Amino acid sequence: MTPASSSRPGSSRPDSSGFSGSSGAPAPASLYPELDATTLGAFVTALESGDLTGLAPARAAEVAEARSVTVFTRGKVTGADGDRLDAALWRHTGAGPRPVIVMPSPWTDLGWLTYAVQATLFAARGYDVLAYSTRGFAASEGQVDVAGPLDVADGSRALDHLIERASGPVTKIGFLGDSYGSGISQLVAAHDTRVDAVVALSSWGDLGEAFYENSTRHVAAVRALLGAAAKARLSPQTQSVFDNVLGNRDILGTLQWAEIRSPFSHIKELNRRQLPVYFAHAWHETLFPANQTLKMFNELTGPKRLALSIGDHSGPEMTGMLGLPNRIWTDAHRWFDHHLRGIDNGIADEGQVLSEVMWNKTLEPRPTWHSLTERVHRLHLAGGGELTEEPEAGWTAGVLCGVDTPATVADAVVTSGYAEIAGRPKVYPTADIDRTVAAVWASAPAEDTTRLRGTPRLRVTYRAANPSSTFVAYLLDLAPDGTAHLVTHAPYTDLDSAPDSLISADIDLQATAYDVPPGHRLMLVIDARDPFYGDANLPRATLSFTSPETTPSYVDLPLG
Incomplete structure (x- = not known):
């Protein structure tokens, strides 16, 4: 297939996330780059x-x-x-x-x-x-x-x-x-x-969850689909739905459209x-x-x-x-x-x-x-940036909105996966993650191989000054040299809470089967910006994460 850029409405214009086909991670011209x-x-x-x-x-x-x-x-x-x-x-x-x-x-x-x-x-x-x-x-x-x-x-x-x-x-x-x-x-x-x-x-x-994961728009996925359909003939309804996802319009209508599909x-x-x-x-x-x-x-x-x-x-x-x-x-x-x-x-x-x-x-x-998961191990988010065995209350960690960090889902839709298959997964330089922009927690080094099998679950409580908010959580495998690989992640968007209220987010991270080697640590990174997702935050706003005694923040690790 000869690569072709998309000229369809909505396939290259920026939306409220700031992500577009002409900047950041561009949508590929084909979802099958290996086929000739x-x-x-x-x-x-x-x-x-x-x-x-x-x-x-x-x-x-x-x-x-x-x-x-x-x-x-x-x-x-x-x-x-x-x-x-x-x-x-x-x-x-x-x-x-x-x-x-x-x-x-x-x-x-x-x-x-x-x-x-x-x-x-x-x-x-x-x-x-x-x-x-x-x-x-x-x-x-x-x-x-x-x-x-x-x-x-x-x-x-x-x-x-x-x-x-x-x-x-x-x-x-x-x-x-x-x-x-x-x-x-x-x-x-x-x-x-x-x-x-x-x-x-x-x-x-x-399909609704694929477009709106935890109420978060998958804008990079929609742009990739539009890019791959540059020569196709989309129905007016299809074009409208894709445009609405990118433009953050008519969420209910899109979900109804997706339900029968x-x-x-x-x-x-x-x-x-x-x-x-x-x-x-x-x-x-x-x-x-x-x-x-x-x-x-x-x-x-x-x-x-x-x-x-x-x-x-x-x-x-x-x-x-x-x-x-x-x-x-x-x-x-x-x-x-x-x-x-x-x-x-x-x-x-x-x-x-x-x-x-x-x-x-x-x-x-x-x-x-x-049966993949034999037991669940809970690690609590603590105020010093640690993942600990016991809950700790009374701390806050700020996340600055509108600023991207080196913690991202991937470098590109589809094609980054080929590097993983070839044994070259994306390396994350964790020292470059600005702690004034993102919140970071790390566990103690593992004594033995940690066999993650199943669906990790994250509970966090945070305060947002705005009526809508978005964050993305990444679970990383952190090596002793400070580099890391992505284990799993998930986005989360709240569209309903009153400004300046405490929000409790309970989300499943994407399922995984991952062996964390001895001496490595698990690192949890939360930031408010990823070009793969739509963003409900106001620029330069702050999300303040915490851990109340009644609803402590933690990550549940499925172990096999």
Whole structure:
């Protein structure tokens, strides 16, 4: 995909947060920077022609195997309102019964081409496969509906198209999507009872929480989505919603818009049918933070599996899209083989959760999400900047609003996650964090490895002179040399308290699996400015943090 800057309204103008596409961390032109349209196009051309010239040996073998058992064609699916959706079909010629897979495309102008390699691998394993470009993207007609009713109807129409062209009876039906396509896949499954299993990679459960985490606007995420959709055709409603998030307008309207686009809103139907769902997610996801997907995962009562990995949005599964060995895609194949083909491959007995530990990359299976946490250790915020075993009252720590610090979520949406996957996570110079701007607390050095497993929880009390306030809390792994790595974080915004009143904030930090080495300390940093988030503070105002005897401030650490 050729990089392109966004010229859409609202995609580059600054908002009240001061963050824009032309300053700070710019929105990327693609959420899939590792994918190359020319290479994928050559792969598809070989599928059509059989000419393997120029393909890597592994890709050539995949094309040859698929062509020996399937016929590949490009075409159009008639979607909702008669809009024609660009699609590709891998169809077996034998008349025997077989399962089928529908793959709605991610949020990219590559459209269905993103899935070219993986769809081919599924086809070679015995599936009929239809991949299509979602409305408004690539060569598909219509306007981007953001997993709305038109997208749900499109998914069912795509399934109709595939079934009509199958050469034999269809036995079972799966929907698979990455990112945007994963949300659509879940929603189609909730509305179309023909769907038997879902694979949802880098997905969302509650879109409202992804846009407004703890009432805090995810402005960098929205700018990234706009940047990646620079060539797409957004519906007026979609454009309006994105503009409203950036401009801090009509929060209630946005949440109502997001509710019907959230699989969590339809979980009763998924549970009624005990639909099997496989999720894969990144710990440091900046578009759809993990906790809102975890909420969805934990409420599902049917067969389910969750893989949590180092990195950011779509990064952990990217090598599989390129055709390289990838455990997430391997398990996606195993998930469908078990639930659509009835193969006893052991995946049902391996536990519901597989987490990759930062930064040693150990893979830890667990029977359930809640089993990750064996006990909770509480550390209290004290007046001398320590995290202590006992509460301490009577202190205050000021945080100056409107000033950024070296404590930030990441350097850039999506792309910073690739550095994490490569073993080069962002280094935070903690000595450069101005203590007159931010509040900082640190624990005693750990005697042994501290195994954080689960969802840390923060309770803090603070006073704001203004009617609205925002802060961001970061939990860091502090090395003896003063450098640190990010363990987890969360923003918080209060929009309702009276000026100069005490505000008690109880928030979940994003879930984590992190090993803090011996001799390292945990550091909690709270500041009032991060370019990833909208900011409800007035410039140069002060937030005064404290710890009353009746409601002490603390952080609960989940230990495994």
